[in-house]
Amino acid sequence: MAKIAxxxxxxxxxxxxxxxxxxxxxxxxxxxxxxTKSREETKANQNKSKQKIDAEKPKKPPTAFFYFFSFSFLRxxxxxxxxxxxxxxxxxxxxxxxxxxxWKTMTYEEKVQYYDIxxxxxxxxxxxxxxxxxxxxxxxxxxxxxxxxYDE
DNA sequence: ACTCTGATTGTTTGG
DNA sequence: CCAAACAATCAGAGT
Numbered sequence: 818m819a820k821i822a823x824x825x826x827x828x829x830x831x832x833x834x835x836x837x838x839x840x841x842x843x844x845x846x847x848x849x850x851x852x853t854k855s856r857e858e859t860k861a862n863q864n865k866s867k868q869k870i871d872a873e874k875p876k877k878p879p880t881a882f883f884y885f886f887s888f889s890f891l892r893x894x895x896x897x898x899x900x901x902x903x904x905x906x907x908x909x910x911x912x913x914x915x916x917x918x919x920w921k922t923m924t925y926e927e928k929v930q931y932y933d934i935x936x937x938x939x940x941x942x943x944x945x946x947x948x949x950x951x952x953x954x955x956x957x958x959x960x961x962x963x964x965x966x967y968d969e
Numbered sequence: 970a971c972t973c974t975g976a977t978t979g980t981t982t983g984g
Numbered sequence: 985c986c987a988a989a990c991a992a993t994c995a996g997a998g999t
Contacts, residue, residue: 877991880979890993909994913977920978932979939980946981 875945878938881931885923886916888931 879887889895889912899912920928 877979877981877989879991882978882980883992886977887992909974909996910976913975913993915977917977935979942981 875942875949878935878942881928881935882917882920884931884934885920885928886913889916 896912899915
């Protein structure tokens, strides 16, 4: 069973985006991602731009898994226990793997909790995107859409 | 000392 | 539809 039916509670919301559930062998997924975010943060820090600029494109909200991930870190039990079980483990990646594995083993009901949070967050993100789009319409940025071509 | 990388899955977005 | 990118976390490792 363990089949993640697309008819999830979050799916009921039927947000603007279409939820395409496709479970494929993503084994070959590329993991070489460039987490340039660190640089952005550092850069921002150097810039002393503590205030976040809403004008920027809204960043992608953390997924359910990420919430679970962060939550696990908040849970001292998890970290402590894991460290006790794996004293050799430095920390990050290994725990991530464990989390991922556990995540897959988690039941739908367990995951739905995080999914719900992620769904709500997505709604806000969607709203932010809309507002961002609106702002763009004001002609605030260089982002010249292809549709901006109209006779004059 | 400061900055980056590393790994996990899910969601986003563009072509 | 497919593929690539990017979201947070923290400590280790490199310069």
